[in-house]
Amino acid sequence: MATPQEEGRYSEALANAERxxxxxxxxxxxxxxxxxxxxxxxxxxxxxxxxxxxxxxTENLDTRTRALVSVTIASVLGTLEPLRGQLRIALNNGVTPEEIVEVFIHVAAYAGAARAFEGYRIASQVFAEAGQA
Structure with a gap:
């Protein structure tokens, strides 16, 4: 069972995740x-x-940059469901669809076209869901 302090940290983390x-x-x-x-x-x-x-x-790496890094990591690892969440975070924090496409161009160069295409397919779906297609 979690302590009240642990529950408070969990509540704060859930609120941050929702934001x-x-x-x-x-x-x-x-x-x-x-x-x-x-x-x-x-x-x-x-x-x-x-x-x-x-x-x-965020003192050394702002949320927007952290979101781009997270999209890249999820794409390269091929963790496609978590990638959906990372894409939502990126879009909700000022990253444009065009910048995300540039991430996939870079992923293709360094991690392979297959990973980049898989990630781009998910990104296209998330863009459509967000009305940014």
């Missing part, structure tokens, strides 16, 4: 069938680390 994503993160954190009892602990810890520890560190 970045433009939608609540909770729908992605709901328990799934067959999830082990400690699955909720994992999701809470990962959320606090990502949205409570890493994203707020």
């Amino acid at each position: 970045l994503l433009g939608m609540p993160l909770e729908k992605f954190l709901e328990p799934t069938a067959g999830e082990p009892a400690n699955g909720a602990d994992f999701k809470r810890l990962a959320t606090v680390h990502t949205f409570g520890d890493a994203w707020p560190r």
Whole structure:
């Protein structure tokens, strides 16, 4: 069971995630069938680390730049569902679709066309969802 301090950090991380994503993160954190009892602990810890520890560190790397880096990482790793979230964060924080396409041009040069095309396909869907296609 989480302490009140841990619960406060989790609440702050969820609020930060919602601000970045433009939608609540909770729908992605709901328990799934067959999830082990400690699955909720994992999701809470990962959320606090990502949205409570890493994203707020804007003193040396601003949110907009961090969003572009995150799109690049998710694309290169081929983690396509997380890429959707990173694209939403980027668009919600001032990154333009044209800048995102430039990321995929760079990904193609350094990580391969297959990864870039996969990422671009997801980006095109997210652009359409966001009304930016």
